[in-house]
Amino acid sequence: MEMIVVYIIGVNAITFMLMAADKRKAKKQAYRIPERTFWGLAILGGAVGVWAGMKTFRHKTKHRSFTFGMPVLIITQAVLSVFMIFMS
Template identity: 65%
Template sequence: MESIFVYLLGVNGIVFFLMYIDKQKAINGQFRIPERTFWLLALLGGAVGAYIGMNVFRHKTKHPSFRIGMPVLIILQLVLFLFLS
């Protein structure tokens, strides 16, 4: 159980940090991190970090797929986690 917590903490930290980096790249007009990277990390357990990063950095909040999809993914992952526990 502890290793799962460490994994989830790590993947959520990574996707949160990538939201920050992508926001800075957007501000500076630089090459961006593909959205599929955020979705892959979210599917691998980083949906909470992506959602928090969206709100903290005000990034991807106008995209309905992120605004709606991340909370739905968080709920699905929570249900799955509770089911497997």
């Protein structure tokens, strides 16, 4: 169980930092981090990091797939986590 918590914290921290980096790149009009990277990390447990990055850096907030999809993914992952905890 400890390893899962460490993993979730780690993937969310990395995702949050990538959101900050992508926002900096957007301001400089430099090469950007692909959206599929953020979605992949979110699916792997980093959805909270994406959501926090969106709110903190005001980044990807005009993308409907992010503003609607990330909360849905967070709720889905939370429900699955609770289910797995109580089923073990």
